[in-house]
Each structure stands twice: as structure tokens, then as C-alpha cells.
Amino acid sequence: MLEKLPTLGDEPFSPKTEAQLDRAEHRCVAHGGRLTGTRRQVLGFILENPKPCGAYEILDWLRGYQRNAAPPTVYRALDFLTAHGLIHRIERLAAFTGCTHRLECAHGEECGHRAQFLICKHCGSVQELEDQHIGAALSKAARAVDFMPTHSTVEIEGVCHLCRKTHS
Numbered sequence: 001m002l003e004k005l006p007t008l009g010d011e012p013f014s015p016k017t018e019a020q021l022d023r024a025e026h027r028c029v030a031h032g033g034r035l036t037g038t039r040r041q042v043l044g045f046i047l048e049n050p051k052p053c054g055a056y057e058i059l060d061w062l063r064g065y066q067r068n069a070a071p072p073t074v075y076r077a078l079d080f081l082t083a084h085g086l087i088h089r090i091e092r093l094a095a096f097t098g099c100t101h102r103l104e105c106a107h108g109e110e111c112g113h114r115a116q117f118l119i120c121k122h123c124g125s126v127q128e129l130e131d132q133h134i135g136a137a138l139s140k141a142a143r144a145v146d147f148m149p150t151h152s153t154v155e156i157e158g159v160c161h162l163c164r165k166t167h168s
Helices: 015-030 037-048 055-062 071-083 100-104 132-144 161-166
Strands: 087-090 095-098 115-120 126-129 153-158
Touching: 015 037, 015 100, 037 055, 037 071, 037 095, 055 071, 055 095, 071 087, 071 095, 087 115
Parallel strands: 115 153
Antiparallel strands: 087 095, 115 126
């Protein structure tokens, strides 16, 4: 967990995260949603963490600022953030990571973002990819069996370059 994160209305997250949170807020408004204070804090916490966060890790942190925070508070925020494409659920880890592509992409809604994740089995780091060739190959294979995909996430487990250097 990070050493110091801000409270609601206290010192801001890093400038990069604040910029992403502002883009997330605009995205929510454009889609008829609202990035409430709690949702903003949960998203900020996820974006500031170098590794995916579990719901109870988020809850433990949030209770430092909202004593009455309960699991439904966090799960509702996670559901909203996932539905608005601001975070991804990494199934293999039962954890959440920010959608860096969605928060930094300038293509708009036509982007057709399909995420691929590289998960390091040593350190637990996750790297999001946006390889259009992988997405196209999956779409082509699905069409070949008359299947219409609406969403795809690919999770690939292996060893990151830092761990390969350390463990070689």
C-alpha cells in the first residue's frame, strides 16, 4: 500500500493522477454519470498504486478517511468505475487496475479498446497493452464461428523484465 494518500478534500493525488481523475470526471458526465467523492478517491487510489488492488485493500484504506465505509461502498464504486470503462478487473488476481488506455486515449468512443494484460507471477505487477492485432485476431476468430464479441480481456501470466533480471 502507498505510504500517504490524501483524504477527501485534502492534499491532491500526484499531478498525473489528478489529470486522469479530471478526464474520468468528464467521461462520466458525458455518459450521464457522476464521479462522486468516494468514487474519485477509489479511482485515485487504484491509479496511484503500482499493482492491482483488491476490494478489501481499498476498503482498509478508505476507512482511514470514512470510518463508516463498508464493503458495499467499495463494491458500488468499483461497479460504477468498471461500467464506465475507468478500471479493469484482473480476474486472475481478483483485483482492479486503472484503465490507462481509456484515461489517456485521444481517439474518443470510436477507439474500440480491447485490453490485454501481462501479469508477472513473481512481483504481481500488471502491464496493460493495447495491441490492435490481438484484438483483430480475436474478433476474426469469433466471427469465424458466428459469434459477436462485445468485450474481451486477455490475461497473460509470465515474468516481467525486472524479475527476469533479478531471478536470472
